[in-house]
Amino acid sequence: MVEGTVAVTGAAGRIGTAVRGALRPEVSRLVLLDRTPLRPEADNEETLTVDLRDETAVESALTGVDRVLHLGGLPDEAPLADLLDANVLGTHHVLEAARRRRISRVVLASSNRLTGFHPAGQLTGPGEPPRPDSLYGVSKVAVEALGRLYADKFGLSVICLRIGSYEQAPREPRHLSTWLSPRDALGYFRAALSAPATTRFATVYAVSANTRRFWTLPGRQELDYTPVDDAEAYAEQIPGAQAPVDPSAPQGGAFATPEFTLRHLRP
Ligand SMILES: NC(=O)c1ccc[n+]([C@@H]2O[C@H](COP(=O)([O-])OP(=O)(O)OC[C@H]3O[C@@H](n4cnc5c(N)ncnc54)[C@H](O)[C@@H]3O)[C@@H](O)[C@H]2O)c1
Numbered sequence: 001m002v003e004g005t006v007a008v009t010g011a012a013g014r015i016g017t018a019v020r021g022a023l024r025p026e027v028s029r030l031v032l033l034d035r036t037p038l039r040p041e042a043d044n045e046e047t048l049t050v051d052l053r054d055e056t057a058v059e060s061a062l063t064g065v066d067r068v069l070h071l072g073g074l075p076d077e078a079p080l081a082d083l084l085d086a087n088v089l090g091t092h093h094v095l096e097a098a099r100r101r102r103i104s105r106v107v108l109a110s111s112n113r114l115t116g117f118h119p120a121g122q123l124t125g126p127g128e129p130p131r132p133d134s135l136y137g138v139s140k141v142a143v144e145a146l147g148r149l150y151a152d153k154f155g156l157s158v159i160c161l162r163i164g165s166y167e168q169a170p171r172e173p174r175h176l177s178t179w180l181s182p183r184d185a186l187g188y189f190r191a192a193l194s195a196p197a198t199t200r201f202a203t204v205y206a207v208s209a210n211t212r213r214f215w216t217l218p219g220r221q222e223l224d225y226t227p228v229d230d231a232e233a234y235a236e237q238i239p240g241a242q243a244p245v246d247p248s249a250p251q252g253g254a255f256a257t258p259e260f261t262l263r264h265l266r267p
Pocket residue numbers: 009010011012013014015016033034035036050051052053070071072073074075076086090109110111112162163164165166167
């Protein structure tokens with residue numbers, strides 16, 4: 001159970017839609033923000049059409065909110081200017097609203113792609129330095145840095161979740177390492193929203209308990225959630241699942257190739 005009024009940004013998105021349905025019966029009031037218009041589906045829901053790039057609109061939408069799950073933004077590779085606008089400035093606006101409105105918890109949707117150049121054979125934890133696999137990953141480095149700044153300087157309580165591959169089921173070999181099941185995603189979100197106020201700042205990988213995972217699971221002192229799903233249960237259905245993995249290859253796989261980013265750069 002998450003107490004108080006919870007705001008979800010990016011509520012019209014893939015993850016936001018699932019979170020909305022799950023949190024609706026668990027919170028007294030749900031404030032749903034997106035630039036895509038939404039309609040309330042229950043008495044305890046309020047929907048607001050807000051562009052995260054509009055600082056005043058973000059602060060107004062978050063007035064009276066106790067906790068924020070900030071999912072809104074661009075979820076993949078894009079021109080850097082667009083990522084800076086939606087992801088970095090957008091997060092700054094959410095954190096500014098939290099500072100000025102004294103919001104007790106901000107949960108930031110970060111990404112595994114922030115460390116996509118670490119090698120596949122190395123179990124990686126949040127203490128390792130960033131090695132982004134994309135301009136998108138760079139934007140998430142800045143998102144986490146803003147969260148840290150607001151925790152250190154202004155005393156906000158911020159938890160960064162480095163989300164793995166959010167899928168109903170793993171579909172490709174990389175997902176055997178990176179899968180985040182919908183059930184585990186909700187477990188991480190609930191735990192982050194309701195973690196004790198003594199948690200000033202934490203960064204954890206939000207990944208299922210995959211046998212082949214690249215990342216460490218959070219310790220109890222960081223976040224009280226233990227994932228339950230394991231992508232290995234799907235391995236037989238995934239072509240190429242038994243092919244050997246080069247331990248020196250980047251964890252980001254195809255996301256780490258030049259081609260992935262070059263289409264957003266000048267020729
Ligand atoms: N899906 C994944 O596997 C995954 C993995 C790692 C991290 N994440 C992160 O989780 C979050 C949610 O991802 P998703 O898969 O649901 O993405 P999504 O694209 O489905 O949802 C993002 C939502 O943000 C909204 N949005 C984008 N720019 C906006 C703006 N300027 N103002 C207001 N709203 C805006 C979009 O309209 C959309 O509804 C993102 O921050 C993403 O980077 C997702």
